[in-house]
Amino acid sequence: MTTLADKAILSGADNRPPMLEKDMYNSWKSIMELYMMNRQHGRMVLESVENGPLIWPSVEENRVTRPKKYSELSAIEAIQADCDIKATNIILQGLPPEVYALVSNHKVAKELWERIQLLMQGTSLTKQERECKLYDEFDKFAYKKGETLHDFYLRFSLLLNDMNIYNMKLEQFQVNTKFLNTLPPKWSKFMTHVKLVRDLHTTSIDQLHAYLGQHEFHAKKVRLMHERNSDPLALVATHQMTQSPY
Structure with missing residues (x-):
């Protein structure tokens, strides 16, 4: 060798x-x-x-x-x-x-x-300190405004890979639930559907990402509608356009 x-x-x-x-x-x-x-x-x-x-x-x-x-x-x-x-x-x-x-x-x-x-x-941290830090990162993991589903998935996967390096085992259900619940509100409809039709104890994070990726276009439409409806000026403009001139 x-x-x-x-x-x-x-x-x-x-x-x-x-x-x-x-x-x-x-x-x-x-x-x-x-x-x-x-x-x-x-x-x-x-x-x-x-x-x-x-x-x-x-x-x-x-x-x-x-x-x-x-x-x-x-x-x-x-x-x-x-x-x-x-x-x-x-x-x-x-x-x-x-x-x-x-x-x-x-x-x-x-x-x-x-x-x-x-x-x-790793860092200069001891193994135990590093594990505590990674668990803390997992608990506080959050969606970053403006990032795509793929970017979000990559960041989450990299964190899981770091945890695997230290043999930090997480239940698949725990991982999937964290992934879904951390997504922004525009995904709520699709997250509910996933939870109904998928077994979160056996479905991999890659499968979840692939499934949600099929609906990303619709999720963007939901976000745009939400932003439009939450804008007072946009609501006034929409109201005026729907009123009869007579």
Whole structure:
């Protein structure tokens, strides 16, 4: 079996990044940084991981400001844009399937790097303190105004994944009830229907998300109607339009 030490020796010549071993995260992190440095434009690759991607420049055209196309970037900007993509690919190639599944939704190298560190290392908190913090996050989990159902689902799933890392088991009914009850009022009609036709003890959170996703358009209509009816000016305008001029 090839160890991280073996990979460290080969990091300058090997075309594949070192594979993360969960109990050796710190070693993997150091070796991965060496591996990145040994790639073409390695310093720019590592810069993307540590400080974030290129802030895409803009250009003014016909008095309208728009982002530059890739073909309009300067030589240095184009290299940095390429290195941003390379950095993300290098990190993803060094992850075992179970970790890859938890972080693959992150496309920015810096976010991906920090997410892996959180999963593998946590914070300076003890395991018990971390578990208490995660339970508290679960209890206080709330919908953010303006976010889509998919964004809400992703945030909730990431929290559940963090809890799974610490083997913090929750009943499926508890998870589903939290997910449904945290959604905004526009979903109330559909939540009631779900509770009537679905067994919340056996239905997965992914199935709930898929079902509700089919009704997102109608939920938006409900929200717009609610906002219109709660606006006094809109109510007056609607009333005036429905009155006969005679």
